[in-house]
Amino acid sequence: MQKSGIFILNKPSNISTYKLINQVKKKLNIKKVGHCGTLDLLATGVVICLVNNATKISDYLLNANKAYQVKIKLFTLTDSYDAEGNIIQTQTPFNISLDEVKKVINKYNNYTYDQIPPIYSSIKVDGKKLYEYALTNINVEIKSRKITIYKTSLIDYDQNNYEICLDVKCSKGTYIRSLAVDICKDLNTIGYVVELNRTLSGNFKLDDAINAENVSWENLISINDAIKTNDFKVVKYHNSLDVLQGKKIVLDNIWDDLVFISDDKNNVLAVYQKYDNNIFKIKRGGLNNDIY
Structure with a gap:
């Protein structure tokens, strides 16, 4: 019997997200693992590793x-918009003042726009991933996606090395590589990402992340705690059997449209959605904490 839950991992550079979570799977002999969003090969930082039945809540944490x-x-510009790609364009450096940089970066505070993802990405078009089109030199239309940059903060502007370092808080689906290119366009130049570190995913912080080689079952965060950490409503229900059998249930004084149902021992059993007034119907079951 194994528990279900999540590990907050600290991904190093030059390893794929898939390989990272499978290192954990192999180390602890876990039956099933998943994740809540990949990081580029170059990137480091927070990766949420879903364990066993927690893989069923990926959509909720992914958002x-x-x-x-x-x-x-x-x-300088690369074809992938980061240091992993090939240089496709260079420009003679010119002076960009600190005030100009601050002005452009401040533009992106609470800024919603249609962002065009990089060609080297896993977004699918007509059944193929975009990077597959890039690798075979096939032209493809890349559709923009509406994203929101909630906050941008300048950390450092190294004018000698032509580097800008900043913090970004953004919505799901944002490509930081594309954001970097867009910022450079606003500065009337080109650029690419040389370092990228995810410091937060939902409410899971880099400070709480562990290296894959050090992970143990003691580090597992329960589904209940993971859900609460990300501000979802968890409701204890008196009749676990009704929930396990997927029956409609009555919940009074619950204003949320989506709730997680747990038993008296704080084991999350299912996701329920408001059906009519105080009646809720099952949306996702099978979240029982233990797996055999």
């Missing part, structure tokens, strides 16, 4: 906002 620290190199 959370993210925060990053990013370093951008000016006057």
